[in-house]
Structure formats: structure tokens, C-alpha cells
Amino acid sequence: MNALKNTGNQLALLGLLLAIGCTMVWFNQAEKVALPENRTLFIGVWLSAVAFAIAAFVKKPSWPGRIAALPALVIGLFLPFTVSISEQILPPGAIQVGETIPNFSAQNDRGEVFDSAQLRGSPVLIKFFRAHW
């Protein structure tokens, strides 16, 4: 409990709680496909966590504070960075509503070749997304 009397430790703990709390809300909303279009509040809280972490180091925390401040700093900088590189830009000539989809073939998860000709005859929803398997 003596560690909490250290101002640096207090700042570090606050920064860590802000970083973790904000990140938990972020991923919770991402899971529900409900991330807001305007992420300013999230970025503000993460950067506040960074500010608290830096202030903690200035106040010379003991080792518990240093352990708390470091992840606050990393999380608080990394998540806004991912937001900054998240913009998607389509090239000229991207498919538009009203156009016919191109013919294509691709491998499915069983290693079999799928041909787009199989899609003709009924409506279909096609989703492009990133994934690994």
C-alpha cells in the first residue's frame, strides 16, 4: 500500500486504468460491429493515458509505477496509431453498383477450386475481408 502513496505510482496506475478501460470498450464495440465513425473520444482517452504515463515517469515512480506506466504508454500510443492507418482507399476503376462482377476462380478452405460461374442463377452476397487460416 506504500507504493500508492508515491505520486508517480498513482499517475502510472491512472494511466494504465485509462488505457486498459478504453481498450476494453474499443474491442467490445468492435466485436459488436459498433465502433463509432468518430473515434476522437477513444484517441483522447488513449493519449491521456500516455500523458499520465509520462507524468508518472517525471515524478520518478518506484518499480510498481514503472511497471504500470510502460504498458499505459505502449497501449496509449499503439491504438491511436492503428486508427491513424485504418483509412481505406479504393483505386480508380473499382467495381460500382450496376456493373457486372468479373469472372474469377479461387481456392476454398478445402483446397478445391471454386469458379464464379457457379454463382449465376441466384442472388449472392460477396464479402471481401482480411483473414488467416
Next chain:
Amino acid sequence: MLSDRTLAVTDAFGLRNQGAHSGDPRDEIEALPVPTSLLVDANGKVLWMDVSENYQRRSSPEVVLAALQTHLH
């Protein structure tokens, strides 16, 4: 589910992201498709599409269902 490791299908549709690459740095290809949903009719014509302005946001189920109800009634 289909694999498009070389982005050949992505390029055929013109959906290769021109923004910063946010994928796994260990991947051979340094690009990803823009997350996109397309509703296509029985003749292959695109009826509706939803393009994510950033990879952290995707078409919600409600948006997709509304599109299905609108275009496939």
C-alpha cells in the same frame, strides 16, 4: 469461404486498398482488400455495395439485412 492470397480476385473487382498497409508484416503481399460487401443478382449485376472507409468498421448485420430486404423483395 475462399482464399485470395495473391489478391487476383481483389484486383479483378478493383478493391485493393491504396491506403497504408495494415496487415501482417509477415505476409508476402503488401496490400489488403478494402473490406467490402456486394449484393449481386442472379445475372451477376451488382445491386448494392458497402465499402468500409476504414478497416476497423464493417457493414453491420442490420445494414446488410436492410439491403437484402430492399433489393431482393
